[in-house]
Amino acid sequence: MPDVEGFWAVVPAGGAGTRLWPLSRAGHPKFLLDLTGSGRTLLQATVDRLGPLTGDRVVVVTGAAHADAVRGQLPGLAADRVLAEPSPRDSMAAIGLGAAVVERTDPDAVVGSFAADHVIPDAAAFHAAVREAVDVARDGHLVTLGVEPTHPATGFGYIRAGERLAGFPTALHAVEFVEKPDAERAAAYVASGEYRWNAGMFVVRAATLLDLLGRWHPDLAAGLREVAADPSRLDDVWPHLTKIAIDHAVAEPAAAAGHVVVVPAPFGWDDVGDFASLAALLPDTDGLTVLGSDDDVTAVDASGLVVASGGRRVAVVGLDDVVVVDTPDAVLVTTRARAQDVKRVVDALKETGRSDLT
Amino acid sequence: MPDVEGFWAVVPAGGAGTRLWPLSRAGHPKFLLDLTGSGRTLLQATVDRLGPLTGDRVVVVTGAAHADAVRGQLPGLAADRVLAEPSPRDSMAAIGLGAAVVERTDPDAVVGSFAADHVIPDAAAFHAAVREAVDVARDGHLVTLGVEPTHPATGFGYIRAGERLAGFPTALHAVEFVEKPDAERAAAYVASGEYRWNAGMFVVRAATLLDLLGRWHPDLAAGLREVAADPSRLDDVWPHLTKIAIDHAVAEPAAAAGHVVVVPAPFGWDDVGDFASLAALLPDTDGLTVLGSDDDVTAVDASGLVVASGGRRVAVVGLDDVVVVDTPDAVLVTTRARAQDVKRVVDALKETGRSDLT
Numbered sequence: 001m002p003d004v005e006g007f008w009a010v011v012p013a014g015g016a017g018t019r020l021w022p023l024s025r026a027g028h029p030k031f032l033l034d035l036t037g038s039g040r041t042l043l044q045a046t047v048d049r050l051g052p053l054t055g056d057r058v059v060v061v062t063g064a065a066h067a068d069a070v071r072g073q074l075p076g077l078a079a080d081r082v083l084a085e086p087s088p089r090d091s092m093a094a095i096g097l098g099a100a101v102v103e104r105t106d107p108d109a110v111v112g113s114f115a116a117d118h119v120i121p122d123a124a125a126f127h128a129a130v131r132e133a134v135d136v137a138r139d140g141h142l143v144t145l146g147v148e149p150t151h152p153a154t155g156f157g158y159i160r161a162g163e164r165l166a167g168f169p170t171a172l173h174a175v176e177f178v179e180k181p182d183a184e185r186a187a188a189y190v191a192s193g194e195y196r197w198n199a200g201m202f203v204v205r206a207a208t209l210l211d212l213l214g215r216w217h218p219d220l221a222a223g224l225r226e227v228a229a230d231p232s233r234l235d236d237v238w239p240h241l242t243k244i245a246i247d248h249a250v251a252e253p254a255a256a257a258g259h260v261v262v263v264p265a266p267f268g269w270d271d272v273g274d275f276a277s278l279a280a281l282l283p284d285t286d287g288l289t290v291l292g293s294d295d296d297v298t299a300v301d302a303s304g305l306v307v308a309s310g311g312r313r314v315a316v317v318g319l320d321d322v323v324v325v326d327t328p329d330a331v332l333v334t335t336r337a338r339a340q341d342v343k344r345v346v347d348a349l350k351e352t353g354r355s356d357l358t
Numbered sequence: 359m360p361d362v363e364g365f366w367a368v369v370p371a372g373g374a375g376t377r378l379w380p381l382s383r384a385g386h387p388k389f390l391l392d393l394t395g396s397g398r399t400l401l402q403a404t405v406d407r408l409g410p411l412t413g414d415r416v417v418v419v420t421g422a423a424h425a426d427a428v429r430g431q432l433p434g435l436a437a438d439r440v441l442a443e444p445s446p447r448d449s450m451a452a453i454g455l456g457a458a459v460v461e462r463t464d465p466d467a468v469v470g471s472f473a474a475d476h477v478i479p480d481a482a483a484f485h486a487a488v489r490e491a492v493d494v495a496r497d498g499h500l501v502t503l504g505v506e507p508t509h510p511a512t513g514f515g516y517i518r519a520g521e522r523l524a525g526f527p528t529a530l531h532a533v534e535f536v537e538k539p540d541a542e543r544a545a546a547y548v549a550s551g552e553y554r555w556n557a558g559m560f561v562v563r564a565a566t567l568l569d570l571l572g573r574w575h576p577d578l579a580a581g582l583r584e585v586a587a588d589p590s591r592l593d594d595v596w597p598h599l600t601k602i603a604i605d606h607a608v609a610e611p612a613a614a615a616g617h618v619v620v621v622p623a624p625f626g627w628d629d630v631g632d633f634a635s636l637a638a639l640l641p642d643t644d645g646l647t648v649l650g651s652d653d654d655v656t657a658v659d660a661s662g663l664v665v666a667s668g669g670r671r672v673a674v675v676g677l678d679d680v681v682v683v684d685t686p687d688a689v690l691v692t693t694r695a696r697a698q699d700v701k702r703v704v705d706a707l708k709e710t711g712r713s714d715l716t
Contacts, residue, residue, distance in 0.1 A: 022671070298710075300702045313380070313688035313715050315703040318696030322677075326689055330671035331682075333691050338676030344658045345673040352656075357671050 009050045010098030013062035013116035018346040019274040022330035031116035043116040061094040092249040100228035103206035112203040125267035133203035133263040143203040145265040146196030152186035157198040161262045174260035276339035279305040367408045368456030371420040371474035376704040377632040380688035389474035401474040419452040450607040458586035461564035470561040483625035491561035491621040501561040503623040504554025510544035515556040519620045532618035634697035637663040
């Protein structure tokens with residue numbers, strides 16, 4: 001099947017991944033890591049997955065500190081397709097900059113935003129959903145891919161879908177975006193069948209996205225278009241751009257105004273937020289999952305996850321659902337149940353003047 | 359107080375300490391390590407503790423592979439006071455060789471055997487008990503120090519004591535040595551008040567020890583005296599010596615024959631057999647005990663023992679009674695309750711051809 005003419009991917013590559021410390025650090029964040037043992041980093045796997053849809057029409061937006069590393073991992077991408085943010089200004093500025101740059105090249109382009117650090121094992125199902133989303137987007141809609149929930153997660157926002165959209169195989173009108181719910185509401189959302197996870201995958205004409213943004217945040221839309229027209233303006237304009245998430249800036253008000261469509265995403269998706277979700281992605285052997293070299297691990301009556309990336313022997317005796325992450329300069333020991341609290345280690349290191357380890 | 363004239367210490371420095379892996383290795387076993395954070399290794403602390411009793415009358419018996427390391431740790435000891443065993447031939451050959459060498463120097467000497475890898479925090483109480491034991495030993499008895507049990511341990515042998523020995527402050531006749539009991543028998547032993555732990559601390563005239571040995575193992579006694587008389591015979595004689603523990607070779611039959619006296623040892627004693635007993639020896643802070651650099655450990659809701667000797671950050675989140683031992687080439691994660699099973703890691707490493715790590 002040919003790629004999708006006029007379709008561009010905008011890949012925001014950011015986020016600290018502090019719950020994946022000590023694998024993920026400020027200096028080599030989650031998206032630069034091979035967390036699945038596939039031989040490809042999350043960033044590379046994201047671009048690989050997009051290739052059949054976009055060809056080389058990919059723009060990556062990342063922090064200035066990581067631009068060289070991103071270019072190094074994506075040698076097939078022209079260097080000017082990696083846009084370096086002078087400072088973090090949240091997802092609207094990042095994705096909007098990508099969209100504005102694409103709009104200058106191709107005013108009719110459709111862009112899709114796909115985070116560099118998510119995992120989608122079933123590429124074929126992903127491609128089918130995105131192709132439908134692009135078709136819908138050409139009609140002027142802001143389209144979001146709504147991931148079928150596998151459990152009542154409290155760590156994601158949800159999208160409530162309504163009636164079917166005429167003329168497309170699976171698309172639905174979006175009624176509203178809702179914030180991360182508590183456990184009770186999450187269970188009710190999942191039970192209702194009307195809600196899907198908001199995975200931040202938006203597909204929309206670049207011009208439509210910036211025009212919608214212009215309704216609610218005119219200065220931000222104008223600033224992004226200004227930088228796209230004259231890249232030398234980046235350092236002057238960037239610090240004054242509104243710091244806001246794309247959900248709040250555009251998706252929520254556009255949904256309220258009836259402009260958003262959901263294309264169901266009937267495939268596994270994971271943001272690999274912590275070691276518990278990482279463990280769930282990997283095959284396990286007798287209850288123990290190993291990322292890295294199996295040969296480096298000795299387990300006696302143990303289950304859980306061992307990440308062996310320190311080049312040393314890791315031995316675990318008599319612990320269930322343990323998480324051991326070995327790296328050259330730090331080792332973490334926790335449990336699947338406490339995986340969310342790993343960020344407290346990063347906080348503690350910063351408080352004690354050891355930001356060099358974070 | 360002056361030292362005890364004619365009293366010599368024989369310090370067997372052996373044992374693999376496999377339950378203390380990865381701290382303890384074949385190449386640098388337990389006795390060569392500072393396990394208490396005191397700045398002195400167990401061997402050094404043992405010799406320090408004996409000094410007020412023996413002056414420089416100390417003989418260390420160790421494996422040939424460790425003789426240089428032992429001499430390096432004990433620069434105050436003459437090099438020929440460190441006897442190197444060509445191969446391990448159990449405790450009777452080791453202690454007997456020391457006694458035979460001492461007997462050549464001083465035929466009336468009393469020797470005491472004190473393992474190089476035990477911990478006795480109260481040196482004054484130790485000294486008082488040994489002084490009494492030496493007095494008793496001069497009368498021709500084989501004296502053992504019987505440690506007051508603090509709990510019904512199943513990992514030690516016991517000594518049953520009987521009537522008081524006339525003429526000494528605390529000494530008792532020994533009725534019998536018993537092997538490591540099961541939990542039920544251990545509890546009965548402790549409840550009876552008649553039993554004490556056999557810590558392998560024997561005090562006896564060197565000549566008496568070898569004469570007693572000669573009754574039951576004449577070839578062994580003769581072989582040891584032959585080597586003491588002509589050290590050049592060591593390599594020829596050693597491989598033919600009977601491999602037997604001192605308890606079985608001498609202590610048990612001598613007790614049955616009425617020749618053994620127990621001097622109560624009213625002091626804390628620990629053989630630091632595993633990480634659970636090591637943890638119990640160290641001061642704890644908020645439930646977490648750290649051996650090594652406190653600064654290298656970040657704990658969040660954690661208790662147990664962390665040994666930070668790898669020069670790296672060790673972070674523990676949400677685990678109670680955990681044991682984490684970090685070294686430059688291996689990290690162990692277990693629990694206090696499973697501390698005994700650490701030897702299974704060493705077994706597994708040997709089975710998989712990684713004896714280099716053991």
